[in-house]
Amino acid sequence: MHDAVTRFIAEKGYPDFNIKAFFFDMDGVLFDSMPYHAAAWTRAMRENGLSFTEYDAYLHEGRTGESTIDKFFLKQLHHPADKALKEAIYAAKSAYFNAYPPVSPVPDVEALLNDVKAYGFERYVVTGSAQESLIDNLEHYFPDIFHRDNIVSAFDVKYGKPDPEPYLIALRKAKIDPWQAIVVENAPLGVRSAVAAGIFTIGVNTGILRPEELQQEGANIVLPTMQALRELLPELIGIVP
């Protein structure tokens, strides 16, 4: 058994590690959309007098637009943004994002998903995204991987990540316990959410963050690529001792 799994079970006092399902985040895990999000955020925030970097966008990935804007206003201008301004900044960010070409899948994620399916595990998407076209996009890019009932999105939650709520909903939908799932996340706040839900969490650092950002949030394993996760999979799920 992988050391990280042994440690996880011992720390949590779980009875075993009997995986039934994988929970995948979407932005930065399934779709390579973070470079566009980061560029759009940086442009919209700077136009409004805030200092903001692409690294900031990656660090705060998963926060709602409103909360991200508030955070930077308070920190730099020492007052919250008024509602109209927040809406205008977020509208600008969305417009810049939508002007980019369609996003493509993260390298090697299709192969990973096919492996996960071939091993017989259920697949779920757990995302803070509120895109109307989300289900169509998933069906188009990953046919026969994600059943439309196996999606938890912004429409299903009250709090969203970094609260554990989205992953707790996924556990409920899958009718499994926390020791029967593995989460794949790319963002610090996503890792925080999954860890708080008590689930074994793999951070795949597909963006520009230092890997420590994912480790500090409690990721059980941090890997650089989806290919690295593919290679580790048999050992993780106990096919290789």
Ligand code: MG
């Ligand atoms: Mg993400």
